[in-house]
Amino acid sequence: MAEILAQVARIEGLAMITIRAGLARAGDALAEAIGLAIPDRTGITTDGTRSLGWMSPDELLLILPEADRDEALQLLEQALAGEHALVADMSDARAVFDVTGPHADDVIAKLSPVDLAHLAPGTLRRSRAAQTAAAFWRIPGGLRVIGFRSTADYLGLILSEAARPGTGLAPR
Template sequence: MAEALARITQVDDLGMIQIRADLARAGDAIAGAAGLAIPDEGRVTSDGTRRLGWMSPDELLLVLPRAELADALAALTDALSTEHALVLDVSDMRAVFRIQGARAVQVLMKLCPTDLAGMPEDGLRRTRAAQAACGIWREPGGYVLIGFRSVGDYLRGLLEGAAVPGSQLDPR
């Protein structure tokens, strides 16, 4: 029996906070409250358990263990209380999948119109998996894909289908 190209698992224990603000003005306050440096464009900063991802010129996404969500939300809200900013728990709006294994990038390359193989270790890409908007970043042994929960079943099916044993891409 052939082995799947990657292991696809849904992750349910992460919290996510969307942060919208003038990053030039509020960057230090966000970094202090999040406990992570502000990432450069298209990058992620991490301490191993938390990730702060650059989503757009005025938007960041903090991904952390769900158990830390309430404290982080309160710290960010307090730190940005004097700024024109949005701090929003978007955890329940998102579906998260881990794509792990030596051929994980092949699974994603079948679905996404972006060069994930060339993505730096600390890179984050906003793209599409088939027709579903998503964000993708690297982690040890593979990738993490986030999308809207409303298309979570669709994303799971796409990922599992792209990982079917024997479906690797032609190396030519």
């Protein structure tokens, strides 16, 4: 039996908070509250345990350990007091997978119409994986993929199938 192209693992224990606000006005207050720099367009910043991803011109996604969620929600609400803004706990609406190994890019390439050669570290890409919405970015040793929890079983299945040699595109 041929070796798989990459390991696919579902990641538990993460909280995800959507932040919608005028980033030009509220960016400094958000950065101070979160302790992470506001990412550039299509970027993601991280300190190793928490990440802040650019989702649209007025939307960020904060990913952090579940244990830190309540404090982060409180700090974000305080930082955005008086702003036209939304802070929403989206933890139960998302599923996270890590695709790691020497051919992690090939696994994603089988499923997504993205030129991964141009997906630089610190860049977040919103796209699709087969027939479901997904966002992904580089992590040490591979890529992290976020999708909707309602399609988590499907996303896990297609990632695992794409990791098998002989399905779809061959490794580069």
